[in-house]
Amino acid sequence: xxxxxxxxxxxxxxxxAAPADHPSADVLAAFVEHALAKGEKQSVxxxxxxxxxxxxxxxxxxDATEEEVQEPAGKLVAAAALGEQDHPAVEQAxxxxxxxxxxxxxxWRSTSKWVWAVPVAAMFLLGAGYLLRKSYVAAPAExxxxxxxxxxxxxxxPEQLPEATPALPAPAAAAPSPAAKGRPQMAPATTPxxxxxxxxxxxxxxxxxxxxxxAGRATVHVKSAPPQPSPEAPVIAIGGAVxxxxxxxxxxxxxxxxxxEIDRQYRAADSLNxxxxxxxxxxxxxxxxxxxxxxxxxxxxxxxxxxxRVLADQTSAFRAVSVIGNDVWAxxxxxxxxHSGDGGEHWNRLSIPSASGTxxxxxxxxxxxxxxxxxxxxxxxxxxxxxxxxxxWTKQ
Amino acid sequence: xxxxxxxxxxxxRPSAAVEEFARQHYVSSGAQQFGIDQAAxxxxxxxxxxxxxxxxxxxxxxxxxxxxxxxxxxxxRACADGNERAWETFLKRYRNTLYESAYKIAxxxxxxxxxxxxxxxxxxxxxxxxxxxTSKLSYYQGRGSLQGWLRVVIxxxxxNQYRSVRRETSLDAALxxxxxxxxxxxxxxxxxxxVEAAVAAELAGLDAEERFxxxxxxxxxxxxxxxxxxxxxxxxxxxRKLERITAGARKRVRKRLMQAGMSARQADEAMEDxxxxxxxxxxxxxxxxxxxxxxxxKEKGEPQE
Numbered sequence: 001x002x003x004x005x006x007x008x009x010x011x012x013x014x015x016x017a018a019p020a021d022h023p024s025a026d027v028l029a030a031f032v033e034h035a036l037a038k039g040e041k042q043s044v045x046x047x048x049x050x051x052x053x054x055x056x057x058x059x060x061x062x063d064a065t066e067e068e069v070q071e072p073a074g075k076l077v078a079a080a081a082l083g084e085q086d087h088p089a090v091e092q093a094x095x096x097x098x099x100x101x102x103x104x105x106x107x108w109r110s111t112s113k114w115v116w117a118v119p120v121a122a123m124f125l126l127g128a129g130y131l132l133r134k135s136y137v138a139a140p141a142e143x144x145x146x147x148x149x150x151x152x153x154x155x156x157x158p159e160q161l162p163e164a165t166p167a168l169p170a171p172a173a174a175a176p177s178p179a180a181k182g183r184p185q186m187a188p189a190t191t192p193x194x195x196x197x198x199x200x201x202x203x204x205x206x207x208x209x210x211x212x213x214x215a216g217r218a219t220v221h222v223k224s225a226p227p228q229p230s231p232e233a234p235v236i237a238i239g240g241a242v243x244x245x246x247x248x249x250x251x252x253x254x255x256x257x258x259x260x261e262i263d264r265q266y267r268a269a270d271s272l273n274x275x276x277x278x279x280x281x282x283x284x285x286x287x288x289x290x291x292x293x294x295x296x297x298x299x300x301x302x303x304x305x306x307x308x309r310v311l312a313d314q315t316s317a318f319r320a321v322s323v324i325g326n327d328v329w330a331x332x333x334x335x336x337x338x339h340s341g342d343g344g345e346h347w348n349r350l351s352i353p354s355a356s357g358t359x360x361x362x363x364x365x366x367x368x369x370x371x372x373x374x375x376x377x378x379x380x381x382x383x384x385x386x387x388x389x390x391x392x393w394t395k396q
Numbered sequence: 397x398x399x400x401x402x403x404x405x406x407x408x409r410p411s412a413a414v415e416e417f418a419r420q421h422y423v424s425s426g427a428q429q430f431g432i433d434q435a436a437x438x439x440x441x442x443x444x445x446x447x448x449x450x451x452x453x454x455x456x457x458x459x460x461x462x463x464x465x466x467x468x469x470x471x472x473r474a475c476a477d478g479n480e481r482a483w484e485t486f487l488k489r490y491r492n493t494l495y496e497s498a499y500k501i502a503x504x505x506x507x508x509x510x511x512x513x514x515x516x517x518x519x520x521x522x523x524x525x526x527x528x529x530t531s532k533l534s535y536y537q538g539r540g541s542l543q544g545w546l547r548v549v550i551x552x553x554x555x556n557q558y559r560s561v562r563r564e565t566s567l568d569a570a571l572x573x574x575x576x577x578x579x580x581x582x583x584x585x586x587x588x589x590x591v592e593a594a595v596a597a598e599l600a601g602l603d604a605e606e607r608f609x610x611x612x613x614x615x616x617x618x619x620x621x622x623x624x625x626x627x628x629x630x631x632x633x634x635x636r637k638l639e640r641i642t643a644g645a646r647k648r649v650r651k652r653l654m655q656a657g658m659s660a661r662q663a664d665e666a667m668e669d670x671x672x673x674x675x676x677x678x679x680x681x682x683x684x685x686x687x688x689x690x691x692x693x694k695e696k697g698e699p700q701e
Contacts, residue, residue: 004642005614006649006667008595013607014615016599025548029540032548034628035463036539046604049611053555059618060551062626064500065544 018051028054032061291328291344293318299330301344310344322366322374329390331363331376339390341371350390352376359384410438413457414445425466430474430482440473441466444537469538476521476531483520486533490546497547501554515546515553591666594652598645606641613638 023031023044030036031044048055290302297317300307311318311330318332328344331337335358337350352359361378368374374390377383384393410418418438422428427437441461451457474482494516499508521531536545599607612618620631620638627634646667653663 004639004646005610006595006598006646008591008667009598009645009649010610010614012592012595012599013611024537025535025545025552026537026539029544029548031540032626033540033544037460037463042604045608049604049607052611052616055608055612055616056555057548057551059612059616059622059626060501060554061544061547063622064497064547064551 013049016050018053019047022051022054023047028058028061032058032065291321291323291330293321293330293332297332311338311347319362319364320366322368324368324371327368327371329366329368329374329376331366333362335360335363337363337366337376337390352384352393354395410442411445411454411457413454413461414438414441417441417458417461421466425470427470427474430470430479432470432474437470440469444469447537448539464538465541466538468542469536472533472536472538472542475519476534478531490543493543494546494550497543498550501547501551511550511554511557515550588666590653590656590658594649594656597652598649601648602641602645606637609634609638610641 027036027040027044031041031048034041036044048058292300292302292307294300297319298312299310299314299318299321301310302308314332314336316333316336318330318336320332321328321330323329326341326343328340329337335352337352338347339350340347352361359378361380361382363376364379365377366374367376372389373385373387375383375385375396376393383396385396386393415438418434418441422434422437425437427433432440441464444464445451445457445460448460449457451460471482471486475486495508495512498512498515499505502508502511515532518532521533532549536542602610609623612623613620620634623634624631649667650660650663653666654660658666
């Protein structure tokens with residue numbers, strides 16, 4: 001910028017003679033405090049343009065003026081502390097804070113005082129978004145019943161249908177979101193029993209089963225078995241990916257979505273999941289490569305000729321399946337829990353002991369880290385762990 | 397720097413606006429507790445109005461009176477008149493800020509204390525014989541805050557002290573500061589009258605604020621932050637203003653020079669190369685660059701060491 005000013009002009013500016021009469025200290029103080037009328041301010045500015053000495057004084061004064069706005073309040077407090085509450089000047093000082101001529105603080109400084117509100121607002125929005133997502137996880141059935149009118153398509157008695165099923169295994173579900181790390185790993189544990197609404201239909205359940213990835217439910221799942229070719233897997237993955245990414249999709253402008261936008265995204269994701277699940281003729285509830293549980297509560301295994309129902313003699317509906325190599329665990333209503341150590345050729349029924357004999361809770365999630373150690377979660381929120389392949393169970 | 401005194405015999409009768417304002421604000425001004433009656437209060441206001449006016453009509457005068465810091469004006473005048481209660485109030489309110497402002501201006505503890513103490517004596521206004529009170533507070537007119545006025549007075553005092561010290565700088569001190577005492581600069585070539593005319597016309601076309609910004613930024617080397625703080629705007633606003641002023645001034649001066657018969661090249665040179673000191677610097681820089689090049693770069697064909 002300095003190179004642009006013509007040097008002769010700069011020299012002429014420096015040679016301008018300073019006027020003999022200087023503004024009084026009173027006027028200079030009023031100039032610094034922006035308390036002069038327009039015409040007088042212009043005449044003082046004109047003087048300052050030619051008088052180096054007055055410019056020096058004005059800038060020294062301006063530099064020393066840092067807490068200009070706080071000073072009247074400070075004087076007020078000081079006067080009050082000194083027992084001068086009845087002093088008229090105290091009231092005058094308070095009034096001077098409101099006086100337009102006393103507004104000496106630069107506008108940009110008064111604006112910058114509110115800069116802190118930006119991160120605070122951002123934190124508030126993030127927190128609200130987090131709580132909103134959490135509420136979506138906690139009460140999906142209620143939300144859907146309240147917000148959607150979905151025609152019933154499910155076959156089978158409603159009471160056998162789950163309120164919340166584990167999410168479909170999807171790439172997004174394998175890696176829990178950071179927001180979900182601090183939560184209980186089992187989403188059904190956060191679902192109160194009172195949410196067992198008999199009017200919940202299969203589509204709603206299916207949609208909820210593909211609920212957004214941040215849900216704790218998404219991390220409940222059994223570990224992914226070694227990838228096996230499965231014709232339904234891509235479709236399921238699409239549904240899971242949509243559910244996992246849509247609510248957290250960033251806005252086009254790069255800012256975090258607002259709670260309203262999160263809500264809309266959730267609704268959009270739910271609608272899309274609903275469509276995806278309707279498109280799935282088999283209506284899969286939960287699946288592993290080579291294994292799945294249909295919405296009818298059937299456990300199926302992928303054979304060379306296609307999907308084949310396993311343990312078809314069981315009247316209770318299956319709800320979850322977990323696969324580690326050749327070890328397969330499947331569980332469902334009425335405390336039903338089966339284990340196969342040979343890839344589904346032979347099955348052993350396991351029982352989870354309780355104080356009154358055997359647990360009859362609905363098993364909604366099974367997760368085994370290896371053949372010996374695993375955790376089973378019931379719809380009541382209780383979880384049972386075993387360290388010996390299901391011989392003994394410990395309630396947690 | 398001379399200060400325009402505002403005290404002195406008041407011959408004028410208070411105007412209608414002053415009388416009305418005094419009647420309305422006498423109680424709230426706190427003048428009564430300092431022993432100033434309403435007539436004396438009106439006299440103080442009249443004095444300020446006479447120093448600032450004349451105003452066109454009563455409404456303008458009333459607007460001016462409303463803008464005054466009446467309570468601080470009354471306190472200052474009561475202090476100048478030697479009212480003890482007023483002095484107690486003044487010291488309670490302004491003693492700390494007096495020293496703080498002095499420190500912010502002088503930057504060193506000892507200089508700030510010296511500055512504030514000397515000002516304090518002037519504010520109290522006892523002469524060398526201790527007979528006559530001529531307080532500096534009698535100059536305060538209530539246009540700005542009393543605190544701001546104190547800062548300006550401190551800054552004036554500081555500048556005055558600095559000037560006197562600078563005048564008294566010894567030869568040894570000057571040598572220690574690195575003064576070279578070289579031969580006087582050769583007289584610059586007589587400026588082209590066309591350049592002077594173009595520059596004078598351009599300066600006359602600038603308004604007061606533009607000339608103030610140019611002087612503060614280019615002559616005083618004030619920063620954008622300092623200018624922004626003084627004017628109460630953002631730094632970017634000052635930067636844009638300066639950019640606009642300098643670009644426009646350069647363009648217009650160049651145009652005037654060309655209209656006066658200069659070629660474009662001559663106009664550019666006239667705007668750049670008038671200050672012979674800059675010429676000397678450029679020659680020096682050129683020599684330095686030439687030496688660097690010879691030291692670190694080998695011309696094509698030179699043998700490698």
